[in-house]
Amino acid sequence: KGCSCSTVLECSPGGHQILQSPYRSVDFDSSQLQQSAIQDLICDHSLAPGWYRFMIFDKPAEMPTKCVEMNHCGTQAPVWLSLRESESMPRPGEMKQLTACATWQFFFSTSKDCCLFRIPIRVRNCGDFFVYFLQPTQGCMGYCAEVVSDARPQTCDAEGMEIEGVCTVSPPLPSIPEVVAEMIKGSIYLRCTFGIPSANSSVGFIVTWSRLSPEGVKEELTRETAVHTFSLLELDGINVRLGDRVYCSSSSFFMEKPDIQSSSVESKEFFAGIKIHPETYDISEDGKEYRLTIESTIPIPCPGFSQLKRDCKISLTLYSFVFFWSFHSC
Structure with missing residues (x-):
């Protein structure tokens, strides 16, 4: 079950931009930037709407699908991809409309809200990587990324099995x-x-x-x-x-x-x-x-x-x- 992903405009090299700041990593503690280099803090409120692909130190990366703690990903309010129980990532060649969430905690509150703000996002599976149609955020928020361990998104459905990185029926x-x-x-x-x-x-x-x-x-x-x-x-x-x-x-x-x-x-x-x-x-x-x-x-x-x-x-x-x-x- 292959896909002609190369014919999709946003999957081609010129069809998307690459966000490759290492600060976007879910493992990066943003408090360091707030103390010493606040000008480098990631704020995607000025991000131009369009298709983007994530990279961290030249390694393929994807948006995390679990709640990210505040003050990570080079920003105060990290933005992650929220999947409901009935939702899943798109299969090769497929595009889905999903929702991103921003994590925030008010100063007077003792608990954080993993989805205080919601942002609509389109996700395309290009076979070897995902691309995301991102909107500018409300205020100083930043889209998160995490390195893909196998350098490939999941390409197999229920009828297939992955053998050496290739989806086989x-x-x-x-x-x-x-x-x-x-x-x-x-x-x-x-x-x-x-x-x-x-x-x-x-x-x-x-x-x-x-x-x-x-x-x-x-x-x-x-x-x-x-x-x-x-x-x-x-x-x-x-x-x-x-x-x-x-x-x-x-x-x-x-x-x-x-x-x-x-x-x-x-x-x-x-x-x-x-x-x-x-x-x-x-x-x-x-x-x-x-x-x-x-x-x-x-x-x-x-x-x-x-x-x-x-x-x-x-x-x-x-x-x-x-x-x-x-x-x-x-």
Whole structure:
């Protein structure tokens, strides 16, 4: 998602002026100027309306978006960019109408007002920097600036990720994987199935199988790269056994850029074995009938030579514990 920012007049070298006084830095204490060089105090009441870009010691700078304390930025009343909860900085090529605020504290007051004065400001994202359409201030106020740590404004939206300073569209996030058991040629396999919101043949997947150890720690069993939206794991009795609690996770990547991967999405826990519902039962000698439901989450393979259904079965032993209580009266 690029932008032809160079065609925008205010983004071109001749389309804006540069404010590069180091005094405009949010870290500069203006009280030094008020005591020794009051003539150097920044007062933007005489600033000509127009597009401006900030620089501090030849480093790209931007207007801060948090309240700045008084007597900073080379002035008494610092002017900063106020963003409401519903507002954000413009994306590359975009321009937004925003509001700047001036911080001030009256001599008789014990608290400051971060937005005593409001100034309308237009902000354009030129891709590599922001430009601001500034108005002259009311009285001796000064527009603040702070050095950009990465020398670039944020250029990515919700669908992209920044890789080495370049905004790149992230791969589609797979749907939540689902694990089921099935029999293939007499062997039992666990199948992890997932999908992507839209069909895209240029997307591959990284599938990771893991299980819960007796200590409750997830252990990675295997990891594979796949071009289809499923993965198989054999229940071989060695790596995966009856009674294991198994998980499957999937992430996607672009075939042409395999280093750019989406975040990983994990399945719900799959118990590979036999469940009894309910797990515990209190049975009384009351003549009533109690039912236990036995469910196998995996198919039960039958020998190939078995002709009768009754020849293919599993046997379960039910143990019952009888407790005798004796009561003694005092």
